[in-house]
Amino acid sequence: xxxxALLSRGPGLYSTQSLFRxxxxxxxYVRVIDHGQISLIIEQGIPQVFYEGTKLVGMDAVIPRIGxxxxxxxxxxxxxxxxxxxxxxxxxxxxxxxxxxxxxLQILSANGIAVPLTVMAGMPEALPRLIGYLGGAPVVxxxxxxxxxxxxxxxxxxSTAISIVEAFTKLGQPVLLQEFIEEAAGADIRAFxxxxxxxxxxxxxxxxxxxxxxLHRGATAxxxxxxxxxxxxxxxxARLMNLEIAGVDILRSKRGPLVMEVNASPGLEGIETTTxxxxxxxxxxxxxxxxxxxxxxxxx
Ligand SMILES: Nc1ncnc2c1ncn2[C@@H]1O[C@H](COP(=O)(O)OP(=O)(O)O)[C@@H](O)[C@H]1O
Ligand SMILES: [Mg+2]
Numbered sequence: 001x002x003x004x005a006l007l008s009r010g011p012g013l014y015s016t017q018s019l020f021r022x023x024x025x026x027x028x029y030v031r032v033i034d035h036g037q038i039s040l041i042i043e044q045g046i047p048q049v050f051y052e053g054t055k056l057v058g059m060d061a062v063i064p065r066i067g068x069x070x071x072x073x074x075x076x077x078x079x080x081x082x083x084x085x086x087x088x089x090x091x092x093x094x095x096x097x098x099x100x101x102x103x104x105l106q107i108l109s110a111n112g113i114a115v116p117l118t119v120m121a122g123m124p125e126a127l128p129r130l131i132g133y134l135g136g137a138p139v140v141x142x143x144x145x146x147x148x149x150x151x152x153x154x155x156x157x158x159s160t161a162i163s164i165v166e167a168f169t170k171l172g173q174p175v176l177l178q179e180f181i182e183e184a185a186g187a188d189i190r191a192f193x194x195x196x197x198x199x200x201x202x203x204x205x206x207x208x209x210x211x212x213x214x215l216h217r218g219a220t221a222x223x224x225x226x227x228x229x230x231x232x233x234x235x236x237x238a239r240l241m242n243l244e245i246a247g248v249d250i251l252r253s254k255r256g257p258l259v260m261e262v263n264a265s266p267g268l269e270g271i272e273t274t275t276x277x278x279x280x281x282x283x284x285x286x287x288x289x290x291x292x293x294x295x296x297x298x299x300x
Contacts, residue, residue: 022280149214
């Protein structure tokens with residue numbers, strides 16, 4: 001039996017509930033802890049964590065479910081647990097890396113993973129040439145911090161693309177530009193990785209007249225089996241990002257699967273209800289194995 005801390009700001013959220021129940025089913029003690037309410041004590045030689053006025057002790061594992069709006073503090077909380085020698089199913093550095101779209105694409109592509117051709121302009125004067133490098137319009141303009149598809153725009157012409165980049169830049173929002181993978185036809189694949197396996201995968205199809213296949217944008221999901229090449233790519237991507245648990249999104253292009261993003265805190269609702277696979281159970285099992293193998297950073 002393990003003593004598990006489930007870091008989540010929403011005890012009622014589907015993913016939190018599903019993980020909570022799976023942990024209980026497998027005989028563990030589990031507690032939902034709001035990382036927003038955690039205090040960190042930084043003191044020579046004795047890293048500590050306080051929650052609701054008391055010191056948290058005796059934990060064997062932490063399962064972080066950190067939302068995009070609180071990545072930095074969430075990562076600091078996870079780091080504190082790491083320093084306390086507690087196993088965590090998502091490492092703090094891996095979370096930070098995955099949350100940065102640009103960094104993620106830089107690391108993946110440099111390590112030979114196929115990604116949509118992507119550019120970032122250091123100065124507005126470079127835009128026309130860079131759009132040319134992408135093969136011209138249409139191009140996708142993406143905010144680095146986009147989630148749920150809000151902040152992803154399809155620019156039909158070169159001049160629209162430039163205007164959109166200028167507008168975002170003026171608002172202090174850095175963006176990247178990407179070739180538009182038209183043949184994906186508004187669909188992408190979400191592959192759910194747990195440990196060294198793809199435990200479930202689904203195809204998400206955007207609504208009519210929409211190119212973004214986010215479920216939050218009204219897309220529909222169906223079970224989809226990965227090709228061998230897709231599976232290999234997905235597992236490599238998760239490994240490069242140092243993630244044991246990951247939602248890897250790929251676009252099916254003419255030149256094969258392209259990794260679009262790697263999600264460090266993938267939602268369970270869409271994929272569990274679509275595939276009927278007990279993903280939360282697989283995550284808890286992976287945590288059990290992780291704790292058994294875990295040697296900690298150092299012994300205090
Ligand atoms: N380069 C692209 N070509 C075609 N479709 C894309 C491209 N980039 C994103 N999309 C579509 O837009 C959706 C949202 O983009 P994504 O990068 O995942 O942003 P977010 O993090 O906000 O979900 C994707 O799921 C995909 O359907
Ligand atoms: Mg996405």
